[in-house]
Amino acid sequence: MRVLLLGASGLVGKHLAGALRERGDEVANASLRDTEAAAGAAESADAIINLAGEPLAQRWSASVKARIESSRVETPRRFLDALARRQRRATIYVSASAIGYYGTSESATFVEESPPGDDFLARVCTGWEREARRAGDLGMRVAIVRTGVALARDGGALAKILPPFRIGAGGTVGSGRQWFSWIHIEDLVRIYLMALGGVDGAVNACAPNPVTNADFTAELAEVLHRPAKIPVPTFALRALLGEGADILLKGQRVLPRRTQELGYSFEFPELKAALANLL
Numbered sequence: 001m002r003v004l005l006l007g008a009s010g011l012v013g014k015h016l017a018g019a020l021r022e023r024g025d026e027v028a029n030a031s032l033r034d035t036e037a038a039a040g041a042a043e044s045a046d047a048i049i050n051l052a053g054e055p056l057a058q059r060w061s062a063s064v065k066a067r068i069e070s071s072r073v074e075t076p077r078r079f080l081d082a083l084a085r086r087q088r089r090a091t092i093y094v095s096a097s098a099i100g101y102y103g104t105s106e107s108a109t110f111v112e113e114s115p116p117g118d119d120f121l122a123r124v125c126t127g128w129e130r131e132a133r134r135a136g137d138l139g140m141r142v143a144i145v146r147t148g149v150a151l152a153r154d155g156g157a158l159a160k161i162l163p164p165f166r167i168g169a170g171g172t173v174g175s176g177r178q179w180f181s182w183i184h185i186e187d188l189v190r191i192y193l194m195a196l197g198g199v200d201g202a203v204n205a206c207a208p209n210p211v212t213n214a215d216f217t218a219e220l221a222e223v224l225h226r227p228a229k230i231p232v233p234t235f236a237l238r239a240l241l242g243e244g245a246d247i248l249l250k251g252q253r254v255l256p257r258r259t260q261e262l263g264y265s266f267e268f269p270e271l272k273a274a275l276a277n278l279l
Contacts, residue, residue: 002026003196004045004090006038006079007052011155012096012147012188016049019189032075039082047092047196048140050076050132056098056121057160060244065120073127080134093140094195095132099148099181099206101125104250106177111257112146112202120243129202143195148206148254152185153278162279164230165220171230173237176214178251181206184268184277194264204256208269213251216271223275 003020007013008029020027028045030038032052042048054071058064076095083089102110103117116126129144136142151158164170183191183206191205211219221228237245256264268274 001046001196002028002044004028004030004038004042004048006030006032006048006050007096010051011152011185012150012192013051015152015185015189016051016192019193023193032071032079035075035079035082038079039086042083042090043086043088045090047094048090048135049094049192049196050079051096052076053096056244056247057157058244059240060242065243069124069127072124073131076128076131077134080131080138084138089138089140091140092143092196093132093135094143094145094192095129095135097125097129097132097144097146097202099146099204099252099254100247101129101146102252102254104178104246104252106179106251108253110252110254112204113258119246121247141200143199144202145192145195145205146202146254147188148181148183148204148210150185150188151182151274151278156185158278161220165224165226165228168226168228169230170217170221170226170228171232172214172217172228173232174213174234174249176212176217176231178213178249179210179253180213180216180251181210181254182216182271182274183207184274187266187268190267191259191264194259194262199262201258203259203262204254205259206254206256207266207271207274208256208260209271210253210255211271213248219271220275223272223279
């Protein structure tokens, strides 16, 4: 299979490209900075995987929020419009999304059938998925992967969290009660491969055992054999990340119900084993 990866330079893209090539697929990369060129590259592809988007891990100013939304809603729209004008198209379209789709809650549990939330990230994810589903109008099977916090040794959230923990300066974030729906990078890649192979609609890419931030902190400290008694206060995160701090200060308990119903078996369902493998 010839697969076109959009947004291949990120953490997930690098791991996914390696897995695709390892199983014998031909992988091509393209950037959505030039949607016409990307549509041209897509003409020779059997499948398209769109991972592209402005990074979320930065201070959310008004301009950053505009870029976050534009990169996930307006840019895919232009790409699909350009693709519609091409004579040949892929038959499969897999789009990234995020569990931010569900909004935040300390008490609710979300599965794929749960309705979307109404905060900024939830609205972005709703628009993101709406545009992805337009690929169905072009004759493509559409799969959407709603991703939790990906844990990997070579980047992503864990790389940012580790330095203070390694020197014994780690601790809970905010109240520590907020849910942390995580996934090992190996499971995330395998779920993308499953989506490529036959999924129609949305699946949650997060481990079946989410934890609170306090539990995550304790597990990470235990694996590293370091204390974790220095909490990160809410005001400090607000000063650093602005509204973007909500990703860390608020959370959601998300279960991969449909993912498992479709037959996916997690390699790392428990956090302690996942951290031990990575660290």
